Amino acid sequence: MRRLQSSVDTNSDTFKRNRDVNMAAVEELRDKLHTARHVRPERALARLAEQGKLRVRDRLDLLLDRGAPFLELSALAACQAYGGEAPQANIVTGIGIVNGREVMVTAGDSSLKGGAAYPLTVKKTVRALQIALANHLPVVHLVDTGGAFLPLQDELYALGGHIFHTQCLLSGAGIPQLAVVMGNCTAGGAYQPTLCDESIMVRGTGFVFLGGPPLVKAATGETVTAEDLGGADMHTTVSGTADYAADSEPDALELARDVVGNWARPIKMANDRRDPEEPYYDPTELYGIIPDDIKKQFDMREVIARIVDGSLFHEFKPGYGDTLVTGWAYIWGIKVAILGNNGVLFNEAANKASQFMQLADRSRTPLLFLHNVTGFMVGREYERRGITKDGAKMLMVQANVTVPKISVHVHASQGAGNYAMAGRAWAPRFLFTWPNSRSSTMGADQAVKTLSEVKLASMRRQGLEVDDVEFQRVREEVREHFEQTAHPYHLTSELRDDGLLDPIDTRNTLGMAFSASLSAPSERAPGGVLRI
C-alpha cells in the first residue's frame, strides 16, 4: 500500500474559493446542529427541572463513558418539518460507548411538547433500531416521551408498530436491549420497555401503563394514582413488568451502565486490522478540494487521501474504467474496500466495480462508497455495448454482497448512479451526506429543462398564453422546488440519510460506523470471483 500523491494546490484561487464556500456551509451546519441540540426556551428547561428530569444531553453524559466518542445519527431530523416545533424530532439517537461496549442509544427529548412523538420521531427511532439490527448493536432506550402527537396520528400509527416489531426482531437475533424509563410509557409506548431484555424505572417520573389515570377513569370509573397504576415500585415488586427501580435519574443511569457492563462483548467479524494512523495529508484541505458548484469535478483520490490512515491506498485496476476509483485502505485501523466516482459510470467502470465488489466480499472486507455520480453513460455506442446490462450486473453484485456497505454522498448522487453506488434503498448499513452534496433523479439543469417543458406543454394545452416572463417564473419555480428537495437538509430532515457531516468529521464517523458494522456476523456467499 502506497501513500497517495496529492496534486492539490492549496494556494490556487479555485482552492480558496472552494474553501470559503464550503467552510461557510459547514458553519451554517454547525449552527443548525447547535440550535437543534441545545437551544430550548427557558421555561421548557425550567419545567424539566421542576419535574426532576435531566436534559437529554446530561443523561447521555451520565450514561456514556467519559472521554469516549459519540456518533450522533440523524441529528437534523425534522429540521424542515412541523414548523420547527420538534427539533431533532424530539429524540436523540446515536452510537455511544458504555463500559467499553458499542451501543445504539435512543434518548427521548421531552423538553418541547412533552416530547410528543411525531411521524419523523417514529421514523428516526425505527431507523436507529434497524441500524442496530443490521449491525448487531445492543440498544439502550432512554425513554421519555409524551406519546403520539395526535394531530398527525394517521401518519404515525401504522408506522409506530415498526418500533415494537423491530424490538422483537432484535431480541430474536440475540441482541440485548435495555430501557431506562424516565417518563411516561403509555398505551403502545408501554411496550417499548417491556419488550426490552431488562428495564429500569425511575421512581416518581417513570410510568408504564396501557392507559393512564384519566383514561382509566373515563373507561371504567376507577380512580387511581399514576404511581399506583404503573409506577416503579409497583412494576418492580408486584407485577414484574420492570426489573430495577432507581431513586433518581443519575442512579438509574449508573445502574444502566452496570447492566450494559454485564453484557458480553460481541465477537467482531474478522478484519485485517492494523494500528490506526492519522492521514498524511491535512483533512481540512477537503474544504478547498470540494468544488463550490455541483457540476464541477475533482479527483476523488484527493478526498480518499484525506480520510484514510496514512493516506495509504492500494488502487485496484487503475488503468481500466478510470471514471471509478477502486482500491483498499485502512480507516482507523480497519481494512476497507473503497469505490469512488470520478465521472459518469461507463461500461468498464461498472464492470470493474462488479469485479472489485466480489473481491471485497470474498476477502470479507467492508465496502465504502464515495458518491460523486450523475448516472451511467448514455448514447448509442454505450447501449450497443450493453451499458444497461453492465449496470444491472453492478446492481446485482452490490445488492448481494455479504459484507457491510457504508455510503457517503460526497458531491452529486443522482439517477441510477446513486443506486449502483449503494444509495439509501440498497441498504447500506449507514448513509452520510456532506453539505455540498445533492441527490435527485437527475441534475438540476436537466430536470428544470425537462420539467419546464412538460409544464409549458400542459399550460399550452389548456389554452394559456405563455410569455417570457411567465416562462421564467415557471422555470424558477421548478428550479427552486428541485433545489430544495435535492438539498441535504431536506433529505436529512426526512430521514433519507443517517446524518449530515462536516467533511472533516468523516474519518471519525466512518471509523465508528465500520467498527460498529463488524459486530454483525455474516457468511460468505459461495462461488468464485467472476471477471465481469
Next chain:
Amino acid sequence: MSMQIQLDGGEFRAVTVVRRPESSLVAFDDNDVRVVVSDGAVTIDGVTEPIWTASGGDDVYVHAFGRSWVVTVVDPAQRAAQESAGGGNAITAHMPGTAVSIAVAPGDQVNAGQTLMVIESMKMETPILAGRDGVVDKVHCAMGDSFDRGALLVSLIETENEE
C-alpha cells in the same frame, strides 16, 4: 462506573476510570488525569515515577516518591445499600418465623455483623445480624415468640448519621 476514593484515610472524592490500551483516563470531579502505565512506572502530566502497587480488599497500596500510601476505593451504591439495609436502628424480620435464641440484651454494645438472635422459619435457622456498630436499645421478642414478616425484632439506640 463512579466510585468513591480516599487517600490515607482522608476525604472521599468521586472518581471514574476509562481504560484504554495506551493511556487511561482517571476522572475526578474537578480534573481529569491521563495516566500512561509502562513497565513499573507511571507517567502523569509529564512526570514519570517508578511505582509499586499491591491490592488488598478495598485498598490499593502504592509506593511512589519514596513514600507508602494507601488508596481506598469504595462503591457508594454498595455502601448506601448496606446502610439502608441494616445500618438503621430497626432490625426487622425478613420473613415470618420463631425466635430460637436471643444473644443480646438492652445496653449491650454490638458490632456490625454481630449475631443478635437466631430465628427459625421454614425449617431453616437464620441468624439476625446487626447492620452497624451500636448499642442495643430494646429486644422486642422473647425466645419462642412467633412473628410476622416485617416485625420489629431488635432496635439499636439512635445515633447521629455518620458521613
Next chain:
Amino acid sequence: MTGSPHLPDKVLVANRGEIAVRIITTLQRLGIGSVAVYHAVDAGSRAVELADEAVELPGNPPVSAYLNVEAIIDACHRSGAKAIHPGFGFLSERASFAEAVRDAGLIFVGPGTDAIRAMGDKIESKVLAARAGVPTVPGSTGAVDSVDAAIAVGEEIGYPLLLKASAGGGGKGMRVVNTADECREAFERATSEARSAFGDGRLLIERYIGRPRHIEVQVLGDHHGNVIHLGERECSIQRRFQKVIEEAPSPAVDDDLRAEIGARAVALAQAVGYYSAGTVEMILDENRNAYFLEMNTRLQVEHPVTEAVTGIDIVEEQLKIAVGESLSIAQADVKIRGSAIECRIYAEDADAGFLPATGRLHVVRFPSGDGVRVDHGVTEGHDITSAFDPMIAKVITHAPTRREAINRMHAVLNETVLLGTTTNREYLARVVATTAFGDGQLHTGFLDEHADELVRPNPTRSQENFVLAVGALHSSRFDRRHQLLEPHAGMAGWTSA
C-alpha cells in the same frame, strides 16, 4: 564440604524471623547443616525455607513454642544436630536453658551458664562491673528516707541529681535538681507524688545525666581466657527504651576513649570468665564518662554494624569458640573501617503514636548493592500479626565516611518497598536526614527532642493526584473488562459536528 574438622556438622537455630535467617546464612556459608524450629504460624517463613531441615514445635500462644526447652532439645536430638544457637531474645539469656542444653550433651553456642547467671543478676553484675572499672551511674545505695540524707548524697556524688521513685517509673516522682536548695525543695514534692502514684513514697537518687548517649562494646572471648573487644556501637536513637537506629563507630568516641572503654569491657568479661559473644552496655555523659548499664550475654540485634566496620562474622566466631578453638583474631588485628548505620524497620504507625500495625506484606522489595545489607525474615504474602514483635527488617549501610553511610541509608530507605501494612520506614528516613543526626548530636532523648522536625510532611497536591490516579487505575473496583478499544480509544471525546 562440611566445614572445618572442629565445627559441628549440624546446628539447630532456636529462634525465628530475621535472626534465624542470618544465622542459617552463615551456617550455609560454612557448609554446616542447619535445622530450624518453628511454630505452625511460621511454617511458610524464610528461615524454614532456607534451613536444610525444619522441626515443628507445639504450643499456644505461638511464642511459647520458642520457649519450649524440652521440645527444642528433643528436636536437636532427633535431627542429629550437635549444637544449638539461641539467637537473641527467647531462651538466649535463660541460664537454665544453657544448662539443660549442656546437660543433654549438646553444645550451647553462647557463654557459660555461670556467666549468664552472673550478668543476669542486676546487683551482682553492677558490683562486678564496678570492680572491673566500669562503675554504674553514681547514686544512693538504696532508698533515701530524708532530705538531709538526700543532701548528703548530693555532696558525695555531685550535682545535678535525679530524684526518682524506687517503686516505679514513667516520670512520676521524678525531679532533676541542680543545687542543694533545689534538692531541699523538691524532695517533699517528689515523695508525695511517688506515694500517690505507687503507694510508696521512697526515693532513689542518682547523678542526673542530661543527654546520655547509649554506647555499648562488643566483646568476644574463648575458652582459653582470651577476650578481645570489637569496638563500640552507639544506640542512642531509642523510643521508649527500644533501639531504633544504631551505628558503629560512635561519633562521640575517639580512639583513646575506645581503647579505654574497650579495655574495661574486656576486664569485666574476663572477671566472669566470659566466652562467646557479649555486649557491655554503658551510658556516656557529656563529659565522656562511661557508666555501666548491663551486660548482655548473647548476640545483639544490632551486631551487623560491628560486622560491617570490622569485617568479622560474629556468628562464625561464636561457632569456632563454641567448639573450643582459640580466638583467631588478636586485639591489634581489630580495625575499624568506615562507618555503618543500622535502621530497624517496624510494622508500626509512626504518625499515630507508633501503634503496632498488622497486615499482609503484599510487596517486599529491598535494594541491594555496595555497602548495603538487609537482614530480614519476611517474604511477599507474609502476614504481620500481633503474635510476635513487629520488626520486619534491619537495613544496614556501610561507607568510608559517616556522611556517606547516612546518604546511602536515606536512599536505601526511600527505595525499600513494603506494601500492605504501615511501617516506620519513612520516619527512619526523616530521622537520618535531620541536621542533628548528620552532626552526630545524639542522645537517648533525640527522638522526643526532634519530634516536631520528624512529623510526616504533607504531600504536594500533584503527588496526591498522582497517587490517587494510580490507585484508581489499579483498583479491582474498576473492571478491567470495560476497556475502551480502538478505534474508540483513539477518538478521545469526539462527537459528530
